[in-house]
Amino acid sequence: MQDAFCEISFAEKVRSFSNDYLKCCAYISNIQTPQNFFTKKLYSKLISTSQVLEDFLDFHGAKNNEAWFFYRELSAAVRHLSRGANSQKHISNRLVFYDLDDTQKFRDEGEKTLAFLNKTLIKLSPVILKEAQRLNITIPDESFGPEDFPGITTSEMLDYDIDDEAKDLQKKYIVKIASEFLSVSGNFDHLGFYEPYDVDAMLRVVPDKVNEVEIRRFEMLVHNLQSSFDTYVIHGGFRFGNRKLRQLRSHFSVVFHLLQMMGRLLHFYERHLYEAGYKNIYKKVQEQLSAVVDPISLLDRTLNYALYYACHFLSTGKETAIEILNENVERDSIKVGIPVKLGFHSRPSLLVAKIVQHYGGQVELCVGNDRFDASSVLDIQWAGGKIQKENIAEVVFEGDARALQDIRILAGVNYGEDTMGKRVPLPKELHYLR
Secondary structure: OOOOOOOOOHHHHHHHHHHHHHHHHHHHOOOOOHHHHOOHHHHHHHHHHHHHHHHHHHHOOHHHOOOOHHHHHHHHHHHHHHHHHHHHHHHHHHHHHOOOOOOHHHHHHHHHHHHHHHHHHHHHHHHHHHHHHHOOOOOOOOOOOHHHOOOOOOOOOOOOOOOOOOOOOOHHHHHHHHHHHHHHHHHHHHHOOOOOOOHHHHHHHOOOOOOHHHHHHHHHHHHHHHHHHHHHOOOOOOOOOOHHHHHHHHHHHHHHHHHHHHHHHHHHHHHHHOOOOOOHHHHHHHHHHHHHOOHHHHHHHHHHHHHHHHHHHHHHHHHHHHHHHHHHOOEEEEEEEOOOOOOOOHHHHHHHHHHHHHHOOOEEEEEOOEEEEOOOHHHHHHHHHHHHHOOOOEEEEEEEHHHHHHHHHHHHOHHHEOOOOOEOOOOHHHHHHO
């Protein structure tokens, strides 16, 4: 059986795995105007070369070796900061195509964030080269040049000659995506804030409230929205056509890339800069990294830029999502009885409102000639007063057929309570109300 290990020594291989990585470091250590030199192709090269070097070092136990641990941590720093910067660069490049309102401040803050990440990568480069020399890794004689990393933008665009706006847009997918956007936005509300975090506040919320695991969970949810949209609604994306659909996609696309960046930066902070009571060698390396990568500035860009605008665009996208939902949702009407004995008091009103909010489409409670918003507990209770006063036994709900189906089920169990007002178990179809 052939031996899985080759005869090339660790010293020879680490030079090979470091070669292009160190060429990148030598190149960016001499950059004077970062804005024009850091391109997506350069970030991709930094990501790939640092990734393969980090994998190589981990395979050989660098995490547990005092001599090699700092070199290994530097490669991790380059990888995560480059991935974060690459996401922000994508936003900057694509912002002109996003149909979003009032983006100048967002653009300025994004450029500020990218400038911080680029300057940090420049600061890391001579440290990496020095550490490589300490470890007797040969610095390549040749370096990369600007011609190796052109930007992706040009003054030209290819002809728009494939009409990807289907004539029979499948409304069920549009409704599903709009509903899920509203759900994600609602679930994200607890991370929202209205004033910039100061230093003490940033150190309190990360990682206790805002952390990599939580942000990556939302990143996956938003990525699923974008994937479903591009697969089932507009396969290739579009620059023309239905403006509302384009606006909705713009909102969750920019949020997705902001969450991508946050996930990378939070991972780096929590894993490599956050004080978690490690042994002395780990603390020493942590301090060395903190001297180059300012933890407070990293948190400021992560929270006061990326998190703030993720919350902002999830919030501002709600109106468009609701409009799209109500334009495409299947509408119906049902006639059901009112809650026996006690009418629409707090609990039945709350359960009906939760059903309507769960689906996101418009539903109205009709009592005679009056119409009440069935997503509002207060409106339903106002209707309840009229129902009681006029001794009405049945009411009509009109609107989103999905919500009406569940309201009918709820009415079938007397809105979740007995005639004495005590709670009773809900059917499995209404599990989300529990």
